[in-house]
Amino acid sequence: MSELKITSLSASYGLAVALTDVSITLRKGETVGLLGRNGAGKTTLLKSIVNDPEISATGEVTVAGASLRKTPTYKVARRGVAWVPDNRRIFTSLSVAENLDIAKSRKAPGDQLDKVLANVPLVEKLLKRRGFELSGGEQQAVTIARALMGDPDFLLLDEPTEGLAPLIVEQLRTSISRLPSLFDLGVLVTEQNFRFVTELADRVHILETGQAVWAGAPDELVARPDLINRHLSVGEK
């Protein structure tokens, strides 16, 4: 069975340790949420999976049993792992259609664009717009569509709701929730938004100062306000 398996992953920036001994398994067809406060290590975990050169990591990351650790960042997508960074990083001077076109991969089916446009709300009517003309929610939809152009097996989403209005967050939740079955992929989504993740994920992990402090089902977490108060930011609903 195809899975993305993270085993005893530790990571540091130079001498600064940002992640210690984290293990997470993500299967195709499911969504795993990674919650934690600002600075908890969520982005570092995703960057470690894709071997961001800024980070030195130890431990193992495998896709369908084969190690990803020596695959350079630009080749990780070819191994079936698509990363949507927290700053969204679309090409602002290019149109949405061009942003999608350059993300096409040889491995993806010829009709991948049609499939993406049919299944990621909003994007089709934005095709002619340039990146700089998009709102935050539109940018997020386009970055997800772009990641899907390579027909990935696993999608890594870094704080997709950051800076978005509640209504847009709700639309985003609906569209992300459909991705595992529509595209036969696994989603690993990091968030500070506790409600977003518990409504979306099959399993949830909590990180605090780079350590995995809790893992379980969303329902278990909803029933544990003590955990929410202890490990997630005050004021989160």
Ligand SMILES: Nc1ncnc2c1ncn2[C@@H]1O[C@H](COP(=O)(O)OP(=O)(O)O)[C@@H](O)[C@H]1O
């Ligand atoms: N480029 C960097 N250089 C040094 N330290 C970093 C860098 N990026 C992040 N860190 C540190 O690593 C820790 C985890 O950060 P990060 O993974 O960005 O957390 P999160 O995504 O959960 O907010 C923090 O202490 C942060 O200050």
Ligand SMILES: [Mg+2]
């Ligand atoms: Mg982050």
